Amino acid sequence: MNTLYAKTVRSGHKNFKSVIHEPKRVFESYSEEEVFKKIVKESKNTLLSGYQQKRFDEYKEIGFPLFRRINLNRPDFKAGNFGKPCGSNTISDIDEQGIELIKKYDFEGTDRKYLLMAELFSNCGYYIKTQDDQDAGIIKLWYDDTSIFENSLFSLKPGSKAVIIRQISGNYSDKLRNGVIRAIIERNAELVLINIIKTAKADSISESGYFSLSENSRLKVIELSAGQGKFVSNYVYSMDGKNSVLRSAPMFMGSDESVSDIFHTVKFNAPAAIGVLEAKGVLKDRSSCIFRGTLDINKGAFDADGKESSFTLSLSPHARMQTIPGLLVAENKVNASHAATLGSISEDKLYYMMNRGFSKAQAKKLISMGIFDELTEALDSYDKDIAQETVDYVYSIL
Amino acid sequence: MSDIQGMIYDLQKGQEKYDFRNKQAAKSMVIPGLNESIIREISESKREPQWMLEQRINAFKIYETWHEPNFGVDLSDVDLSKIVTYIHPRYKKATSWDDVPLEIKDTFEKLGIPQAERMALSGVGAQYDSEVVYHNIKTELESQGIIFLDTESAVRNYPDLVKKYFMKAFSPSNHRYSALNNAIWSGGTFLYIPPNVDVKLPLQAYFRMNNEGMGQFEHSIIIADEGSRLHFVEGCSAPYYNAINFHAGMVEIFVKKGARVKYSTIQNWSKNTYNLNSKRAIVDQDGVMEWVTGSMGSHKSMTYPTSILRGKGAKNETIAVSFAGPNQHLDTGSKVFMFAPYTSSTVDSRSISLGGGWSFYRGWLKVDERAKGAKATVRCNALMLDNESRSDTIPLIEVFTDDADVGHEAKVGRISDEQIFYLMSRGMSEKEAKSIIVRGFIEPFAKELPLEYAIELNRLLNLEVESTIG
Numbered sequence: 001m002n003t004l005y006a007k008t009v010r011s012g013h014k015n016f017k018s019v020i021h022e023p024k025r026v027f028e029s030y031s032e033e034e035v036f037k038k039i040v041k042e043s044k045n046t047l048l049s050g051y052q053q054k055r056f057d058e059y060k061e062i063g064f065p066l067f068r069r070i071n072l073n074r075p076d077f078k079a080g081n082f083g084k085p086c087g088s089n090t091i092s093d094i095d096e097q098g099i100e101l102i103k104k105y106d107f108e109g110t111d112r113k114y115l116l117m118a119e120l121f122s123n124c125g126y127y128i129k130t131q132d133d134q135d136a137g138i139i140k141l142w143y144d145d146t147s148i149f150e151n152s153l154f155s156l157k158p159g160s161k162a163v164i165i166r167q168i169s170g171n172y173s174d175k176l177r178n179g180v181i182r183a184i185i186e187r188n189a190e191l192v193l194i195n196i197i198k199t200a201k202a203d204s205i206s207e208s209g210y211f212s213l214s215e216n217s218r219l220k221v222i223e224l225s226a227g228q229g230k231f232v233s234n235y236v237y238s239m240d241g242k243n244s245v246l247r248s249a250p251m252f253m254g255s256d257e258s259v260s261d262i263f264h265t266v267k268f269n270a271p272a273a274i275g276v277l278e279a280k281g282v283l284k285d286r287s288s289c290i291f292r293g294t295l296d297i298n299k300g301a302f303d304a305d306g307k308e309s310s311f312t313l314s315l316s317p318h319a320r321m322q323t324i325p326g327l328l329v330a331e332n333k334v335n336a337s338h339a340a341t342l343g344s345i346s347e348d349k350l351y352y353m354m355n356r357g358f359s360k361a362q363a364k365k366l367i368s369m370g371i372f373d374e375l376t377e378a379l380d381s382y383d384k385d386i387a388q389e390t391v392d393y394v395y396s397i398l
Numbered sequence: 399m400s401d402i403q404g405m406i407y408d409l410q411k412g413q414e415k416y417d418f419r420n421k422q423a424a425k426s427m428v429i430p431g432l433n434e435s436i437i438r439e440i441s442e443s444k445r446e447p448q449w450m451l452e453q454r455i456n457a458f459k460i461y462e463t464w465h466e467p468n469f470g471v472d473l474s475d476v477d478l479s480k481i482v483t484y485i486h487p488r489y490k491k492a493t494s495w496d497d498v499p500l501e502i503k504d505t506f507e508k509l510g511i512p513q514a515e516r517m518a519l520s521g522v523g524a525q526y527d528s529e530v531v532y533h534n535i536k537t538e539l540e541s542q543g544i545i546f547l548d549t550e551s552a553v554r555n556y557p558d559l560v561k562k563y564f565m566k567a568f569s570p571s572n573h574r575y576s577a578l579n580n581a582i583w584s585g586g587t588f589l590y591i592p593p594n595v596d597v598k599l600p601l602q603a604y605f606r607m608n609n610e611g612m613g614q615f616e617h618s619i620i621i622a623d624e625g626s627r628l629h630f631v632e633g634c635s636a637p638y639y640n641a642i643n644f645h646a647g648m649v650e651i652f653v654k655k656g657a658r659v660k661y662s663t664i665q666n667w668s669k670n671t672y673n674l675n676s677k678r679a680i681v682d683q684d685g686v687m688e689w690v691t692g693s694m695g696s697h698k699s700m701t702y703p704t705s706i707l708r709g710k711g712a713k714n715e716t717i718a719v720s721f722a723g724p725n726q727h728l729d730t731g732s733k734v735f736m737f738a739p740y741t742s743s744t745v746d747s748r749s750i751s752l753g754g755g756w757s758f759y760r761g762w763l764k765v766d767e768r769a770k771g772a773k774a775t776v777r778c779n780a781l782m783l784d785n786e787s788r789s790d791t792i793p794l795i796e797v798f799t800d801d802a803d804v805g806h807e808a809k810v811g812r813i814s815d816e817q818i819f820y821l822m823s824r825g826m827s828e829k830e831a832k833s834i835i836v837r838g839f840i841e842p843f844a845k846e847l848p849l850e851y852a853i854e855l856n857r858l859l860n861l862e863v864e865s866t867i868g
């Protein structure tokens with residue numbers, strides 16, 4: 001099986017190249033070699049450890065990116081500590097088929113260094129494989145309140161269905177959570193992925209995701225990142241089969257001095273695929289968010305229908321929002337558009353609510369909660385307790 | 399001939415009017431390369447004051463240490479040490495076309511500049527290679543206190559005024575090519591409009607590169623004092639050569655309180671030209687800056703006209719059209735920085751790509767926390783006329799206040815079958831239908847130009863588009 005190394009952004013056309021900024025990097029020593037040796041030695045899965053060993057050389061060659069530097073000097077990161085089991089670890093039971101998928105779908109992630117780090121030092125990971133035409137129902141993934149290095153693979157066989165709910169609690173501060181997820185959705189299969197990521201103060205979270213959609217497959221991703229920590233995500237949706245359908249709805253709720261850097265790319269590689277990327281969020285206090293959404297339509301992806309939009313509600317004069325909606329189009333028989341709106345709650349809306357007996361603060365909260373309707377409604381249909389917990393959590397931050 | 403070859407043939411045909419070469423003007427002296435002694439030589443030949451020489455040398459030091467832009471077009475095939483950075487003309491500047499050397503006058507006659515001056519302009523500046531060869535303004539405007547000179551004459555005649563504004567919209571450390579321009583600039587226009595003067599007809603500057611392998615580095619400064627109004631038109635062209643020609647001009651505009659400046663550009667450099675142009679306007683209270691930009695020429699371009707809205711109620715309006723044909727990579731866009739309350743901005747960018755061309759819109763809109771009550775919209779539309787080309791749009795929008803309304807929308811597509819069918823059902827041929835749709839697509843840009851230029855633009859587009867899409 002050939003490897004499809006997916007760069008997040010294309011940088012050429014015919015004889016032309018486009019200059020792309022490469023981050024400056026630094027090398028830091030944290031006994032990674034000894035830790036890695038220990039992981040390999042203790043591994044009971046030679047397929048997985050063999051794969052990891054091959055990638056360690058590349059990992060050593062790459063420094064940490066300066067612009068996305070994380071604090072390596074934290075208790076959970078001391079030698080010997082990473083590798084400590086966290087949550088479930090079904091990835092350690094990965095079979096040959098799974099390893100081949102991980103090898104094939106290789107990508108950059110939030111940064112190549114962090115992607116490799118999560119794979120090599122994983123202390124948790126889920127290997128979920130459905131059978132053909134199986135309805136796997138609702139699968140809930142849990143994580144310990146420790147630092148996490150996650151390497152997960154969701155392999156949905158033809159005609160199967162699954163709903164996966166991931167929750168990272170954010171109950172304790174100063175944690176490093178670095179996850180890599182691959183979802184390979186085969187012909188006529190359907191996946192709903194709901195990510196709820198709560199960040200506590202001083203947390204650093206990196207989420208790298210790669211989703212491949214085959215013919216007539218469907219994927220819905222609804223994600224909430226909320227809290228006070230640092231959150232970086234990079235998801236690539238690769239529309240590899242014709243008539244594949246994606247809906248991705250990243251949502252963010254920033255408070256205190258939280259920083260979110262969210263980058264979603266939809267790559268259209270096959271005809272008649274539909275990809276909708278709809279980001280929404282609320283910022284308060286001194287929080288900041290960068291949302292980058294890119295529709296990348298390759299030659300041959302005719303009749304593609306790509307829509308991207310972002311909406312940000314600012315509740316504070318000190319909040320900072322950046323949005324970079326990108327359209328990269330190399331096929332002319334397509335519909336591709338993007339839109340972005342940034343603003344505050346209008347006086348009219350507040351007046352309407354206050355006229356009905358709400359205080360100004362209550363009115364603001366209720367209007368802001370409306371932004372997360374898609375998440376809460378979806379959760380409500382799968383698990384009412386998680387839905388209520390999530391509503392309470394967001395409301396408490398607002 | 400395949401469709402694509404036909405398009406390329408037609409594009410070259412469209413450039414015939416601009417693709418003629420004159421012999422090197424007899425009295426000129428070519429100075430190739432880029433080093434400090436050349437900079438001193440340029441400065442000395444212009445009889446510049448010491449402060450200007452010092453600025454040049456300082457900027458050159460910055461240039462030498464500065465990195466290439468980490469975005470945009472690939473410049474790895476440009477070797478500036480091989481570019482002719484300055485051509486010293488050994489003839490005097492003229493204020494009458496009769497005094498312009500014959501071969502140069504002939505060039506501008508072919509381009510229709512003297513005729514345009516007589517018919518539709520308040521004044522004209524014409525630059526040929528490194529120096530301005532002709533500069534003239536109508537007498538009645540001169541008597542109103544307007545200063546319209548080539549920049550080096552202004553440095554000598556109005557040193558205090560020039561010093562007050564020179565490299566004040568840009569700094570040499572903004573980027574590598576602002577440092578380069580500061581170091582080796584030559585030519586350009588200096589224009590000062592006194593308070594409350596309304597210049598009814600446009601003023602024009604035309605830039606022509608005649609020589610193979612040369613670089614043009616003009617530096618223009620426009621100051622519109624309080625309550626004044628101005629429309630400035632900039633045009634440029636060059637004959638095609640196999641070697642690289644290089645253009646890194648700079649325009650600094652100062653729009654004072656209540657003034658209004660419209661700056662229109664029709665960029666038609668030959669397809670061997672690298673065009674890295676820097677344009678920036680500083681807009682004070684209630685001032686209005688309008689950028690009307692048409693990019694049709696060059697092999698590779700990076701240009702992003704910028705407005706810095708620093709006064710309360712200042713306004714920016716940008717209308718831009720770019721046309722990327724065969725062997726063209728145009729990385730263009732706009733930047734607007736809103737730093738004051740109740741500022742507003744609209745950006746309307748349209749691009750057309752065909753024949754394998756690559757059109758790239760790159761924008762930056764920043765709404766600072768001081769810009770309470772700001773309103774801004776950015777609209778990008780791209781039309782891909784074939785399936786060989788590429789169209790990309792990447793705007794950056796930053797909002798640092800909760801009291802602003804900011805919207806953005808973008809669309810990429812082709813001419814739909816329904817649109818063509820609709821027009822054909824009303825008696826048009828397919829070719830006519832496509833031409834009308836393309837003209838309609840760029841109409842908001844064309845209508846902002848003076849009539850004569852809109853006609854010229856239509857003529858250019860007819861040559862470059864109509865015949866290629868039939």
